[in-house]
Amino acid sequence: MSQTILEAENLCKFWGGLKALNELNIQFKDKQLHSIVGPNGAGKSTLLNTLCGAYPATSGVILYHGKPITNLKSYEFCRAGIGRSFQKTNIFHNATCLENCCIAAQQRMGGSFNLFKKRSKNRQITEIARSALEQVGLAARADTRATEVSYGEQRQLEIAMVLATAPEVLLLDEPMAGMGHEESQTIISLLKELKKKYCIVLVEHDMDAVFELSDLMTVMVDGQHLITDTVENIRNNPLVQDAYLGNDDEVF
Amino acid sequence: MSIFSNKSEKIFIYLFFAIGLFIPLFLEGNTFFINKFSTIIILAIFVMSLDYLVGRTGLITLGHAMFYGLGGYIFTILAPEYEAVNFWVYTFYVMLISGFIALIVGLIVLRTSGIYMIMITLALAQMSFYFFADSIEYGGQDGLFVYIKPETSIFGLNFLDLENETHFYYLCLLSLFNCFVFFKIIMNSSFGRVIDALKENPDRATALGYNIFHFRLIAYVLSSSLAAYAGYLFALQFGFVNPSMMSWDVSATALVMALLGGQGSIYGAIIGSFVYEGLHYFIEHLTEYWMFFMGALIIALVLTLKNGMAGFLNTLSGGKRS
Numbered sequence: 318m319s320q321t322i323l324e325a326e327n328l329c330k331f332w333g334g335l336k337a338l339n340e341l342n343i344q345f346k347d348k349q350l351h352s353i354v355g356p357n358g359a360g361k362s363t364l365l366n367t368l369c370g371a372y373p374a375t376s377g378v379i380l381y382h383g384k385p386i387t388n389l390k391s392y393e394f395c396r397a398g399i400g401r402s403f404q405k406t407n408i409f410h411n412a413t414c415l416e417n418c419c420i421a422a423q424q425r426m427g428g429s430f431n432l433f434k435k436r437s438k439n440r441q442i443t444e445i446a447r448s449a450l451e452q453v454g455l456a457a458r459a460d461t462r463a464t465e466v467s468y469g470e471q472r473q474l475e476i477a478m479v480l481a482t483a484p485e486v487l488l489l490d491e492p493m494a495g496m497g498h499e500e501s502q503t504i505i506s507l508l509k510e511l512k513k514k515y516c517i518v519l520v521e522h523d524m525d526a527v528f529e530l531s532d533l534m535t536v537m538v539d540g541q542h543l544i545t546d547t548v549e550n551i552r553n554n555p556l557v558q559d560a561y562l563g564n565d566d567e568v569f
Numbered sequence: 570m571s572i573f574s575n576k577s578e579k580i581f582i583y584l585f586f587a588i589g590l591f592i593p594l595f596l597e598g599n600t601f602f603i604n605k606f607s608t609i610i611i612l613a614i615f616v617m618s619l620d621y622l623v624g625r626t627g628l629i630t631l632g633h634a635m636f637y638g639l640g641g642y643i644f645t646i647l648a649p650e651y652e653a654v655n656f657w658v659y660t661f662y663v664m665l666i667s668g669f670i671a672l673i674v675g676l677i678v679l680r681t682s683g684i685y686m687i688m689i690t691l692a693l694a695q696m697s698f699y700f701f702a703d704s705i706e707y708g709g710q711d712g713l714f715v716y717i718k719p720e721t722s723i724f725g726l727n728f729l730d731l732e733n734e735t736h737f738y739y740l741c742l743l744s745l746f747n748c749f750v751f752f753k754i755i756m757n758s759s760f761g762r763v764i765d766a767l768k769e770n771p772d773r774a775t776a777l778g779y780n781i782f783h784f785r786l787i788a789y790v791l792s793s794s795l796a797a798y799a800g801y802l803f804a805l806q807f808g809f810v811n812p813s814m815m816s817w818d819v820s821a822t823a824l825v826m827a828l829l830g831g832q833g834s835i836y837g838a839i840i841g842s843f844v845y846e847g848l849h850y851f852i853e854h855l856t857e858y859w860m861f862f863m864g865a866l867i868i869a870l871v872l873t874l875k876n877g878m879a880g881f882l883n884t885l886s887g888g889k890r891s
Contacts, residue, residue, distance in 0.1 A: 371776065395778030407773045409766055420766045424778040428759045430787070436762045482777060 319347040322516045323368065323399070323486050328377035330360075330367050330540075337363040339540040341377070345486065350512040352519040352527045355537035361520040362404060364537070365488045368518070369401040370394035381486075395424065400484030402475045404491045404520075408463050414474050415459040418446035421481035449481035450474075453507055469500035476507065487517045493526055501526060528552070572753040577882040578836050582749070585839060589742050593735045600734045607734070607806055609846045610741040614748050615799035616826045617838035621752055622792040623824065624833025625761075627768035628785060629683070631820050632690030635674075635697050636793040638815030639667050640800025642701065645713040645810050656719040656731065660798065667797030668790050675789040679782060691817055702812040712811025715804055731805060741802060745839070748795060752835050755791070764788055829870060831877025840878040 323345040330338040337360045345351050353361050366372045368379060370391040379387045381397060389397065409417050419436070422445040423429055437443070450456050453473040458466050463474060472492055479487055492508070493501045505526050511517060512530070521527050527534065534551045536543040544557060551557055573579040589610075596602050619633045643663050648654045678689050702710050718731040721740070729736045755761055767774040767781045774781050804810045813819075822845070830841025848866060852859040874881045 369776065390780070392775045392778050392780045395776060401776055403773075403776075407770065407776070409769050409773065411769055412765065416762070420762055420774070421777050423759060423762060429763050429779070429784070431759045432755045432787075432791075433758055435757050436759045437757075439759060442759075478777070 319349060321345065322347050322382060323518070324380040324383075325364075325368065326378045326380065328364075328367060328379065329375045330363050330372060331375045336540045338367060338374075338377075341537075341540070341542050343535060343542060343545065345516050345518055346533075347485075347516045348513060349532040350508065350517040350519055350530050351533045351535065352521060352531040353535045353537060354521070354524070354527060355543070358539075359537040360540040361537055362490055363540075365401065365490050365518065365520055369399055369488050371401075395482055395484070398483070398485040399488065400479035400482045400486065401488040402479050402490060402492060404494060406468070406471045406475060408471060408474055408478065410464040411462065413460050413462055414450060414455055414466065414470075414477075415443070415446050417463055417474055418449045418477050418481040419443060421478040422446045422449070422483075425481075425483050445483075446481055449477040452480055452510075453477040454503065469496055469503065472496065472500075472504065473507070476504075476511075480511075485516060487511065487515050489517060489519050489521075491521055492519070493521055493523045505529060572750070572757060575883055575886070577879070577886040578834070580886065581836055581840070581882060586742070586746060593738060598735070603734045603738050604806070605846075605850070607738045607741045608803075609842050610738075610745050611799050611802045611806065612823070612826070612846065613839045613842040614741075614745050614802070615796050616823045616830070616842050617745075617748055617752065617835060618792045618795035618799065619820075619823050620827040620830070620832060620835055620838045620841075622788060623827055624831075624837075625756065625768060625835070626764055626785060626788040626792075627771075628679070628789065629687055630678075630690040631687050631817060631824070632678075632692075632694030633793070633796055633823060634815050634817065634819035635690075635694035636667055636671060636796040637800035637803070637819060638697070638701070638810065638812065639670060640797030641804035641810035641814055642707065642713070642800075643667060643797065644801050644804055645715055646707065648715075648719070651717060653717045653720045656721040656729075657723055659719055660801065663797055663801045664794040668794035671790045671793030672786070674793075675786045679785050679789060691820075694815055694817060694820065698812050698815040698817075701815065708811070710812060712809055715808045715810075718805055718808075737806060741806075744798070744802065748798075749836065749839075751795075756835070760784070760787070825867060829867060829877055831874075831879030831881075834877065834879035837877050837879030840882075844878060 321344045325341055325343045328338055328341040353364065355361055363372065367374050370389060374387055378385050386397060409420060419442050422442045426442050428434065428439060447459065450459055453476050455470060455473050455477055458470060463471065476492060493504050501523060508517065508530055528548050531548050533545060534548055535545040536551065536557050544554060593603055615637050622628050622630060640663050643666050644659055647662060648659060674693060678686055681689055701707050707713060721727060721729040721731060729740055731737050763779055763784050767779065767784055771781050800814060826841035826845045827838055829845055830837030848863060852862050856862065
């Protein structure tokens with residue numbers, strides 16, 4: 318069994334009286350794709366945002382390699398190795414795809430406070446950025462501005478940027494949101510490759526994709542952890558069917 | 570790769586500095602125009618430093634004139650009254666001290682952003698305005714006078730006599746050139762990459778692991794000390810400093826010039842200041858109500874030219890929108 322990298326213990330996030338995350342305990346293991354599903358408002362995105370440091374937790378602990386990182390500043394999470402992609406495409410639209418990844422890679426490689434060295438002179442960064450683009454299959458778009466590529470490609474770029482930060486954990490927030498079938502297939506095959514190397518936490522509404530990709534699944538309801546199990550067991554679990562899958566009227 | 574981001578910029582810069590170099594020969598000692606050009610060039614340095622902050626870093630400030638005024642005051646207060654000091658040494662002092670002040674001010678104002686930052690920079694600038702306007706020691710409303718201009722010898726060589734208008738003009742032109750090159754270099758650097766990123770999408774830059782506060786602070790300090798340098802040149806040219814240099818309308822006018830020139834283009838600051846001051850000069854001579862016509866014209870220009878004059882030139886030369 319592979320080791321646990323990222324862990325949440327009794328994690329709570331309250332928005333005023335609303336308990337978006339309530340006493341959540343969850344563990345993510347290396348080289349596994351762990352997806353989190355649940356109806357709208359179950360707290361999936363909140364969980365990701367808390368795990369990547371964008372929202373400070375109300376209480377509870379986040380452990381990374383067994384060490385608490387709950388009190389790190391939001392920008393330090395990425396430096397620690399927790400990369401995150403966004404539900405709403407969140408890229409630098411005016412820069413080229415390559416430049417987008419360069420921005421990501423430069424953080425790790427340093428030299429960001431160098432006022433005088435030309436950015437293009439830093440070959441190492443460009444290479445990392447290129448290989449990140451290649452990994453997601455965007456190498457041909459390297460010099461195209463990010464606004465000019467298709468929506469699906471922007472989603473791929475989003476993942477490439479996370480990869481360029483050399484993370485250990487990938488927190489992916491609905492990477493397939495708003496995609497057509499073919500585009501989704503691209504992402505699915507990409508994620509299949511990536512899960513061999515990274516610990517991936519996936520929040521996704523496309524259930525076919527989730528069933529196809531997941532090693533482990535967690536079902537969340539109302540900010541609470543309902544069950545964590547393998548895909549097969551989740552499919553057959555009456556509790557889950559009740560809460561989420563079984564009801565045909567449910568709109569995801 | 571050259572330092573220019575597009576063709577129109579390259580053409581403009583070459584043309585501008587070529588004309589700038591030779592224009593005193595044609596003016597044949599017409600000191601009025603030489604002085605006028607020096608003033609506008611000093612203004613262009615100030616506007617350029619503001620444009621870097623507003624257009625490149627995305628920090629909108631209405632208090633940039635504080636540093637413009639401080640530059641003048643720092644020199645006048647520091648320099649002995651009846652003794653010629655060295656220009657380069659005092660350039661260093663002025664920029665260092667104003668940079669230090671900018672560091673402190675930046676630590677405060679950069680905690681805010683957007684409209685709040687506009688308000689707090691404005692408030693701080695007005696505070697320093699009233700501080701100098703009410704201080705007896707620093708001359709109150711009348712300000713302070715520069716009786717002796719600095720000498721400019723460097724390693725015993727002395728090329729420039731600041732009492733001479735043409736020499737002073739060349740000093741300003743050189744400063745503007747250096748300023749432009751400096752900004753282009755930092756824009757193309759690794760630091761510039763982060764600045765571009767955090768201007769467009771600060772949240773994403775944070776998610777990528779950048780502490781954007783540090784980068785903004787550095788940009789703020791750089792820009793402010795160059796604004797102070799412009800104020801220092803202003804003090805040398807006119808031989809005085811007074812609180813009106815710090816008043817909020819100086820910041821606002823500079824902001825208009827930066828927008829007019831094309832925000833974020835840096836070289837647009839030069840165009841903006843020359844167009845603004847040129848219009849000012851001509852309309853002022855036509856009618857008493859120059860402000861009315863000037864205002865109308867500027868509104869028209871800003872509305873019609875989306876990316877300012879620089880954007881317009883870029884379209885003219887067939888460049889793509891950037």
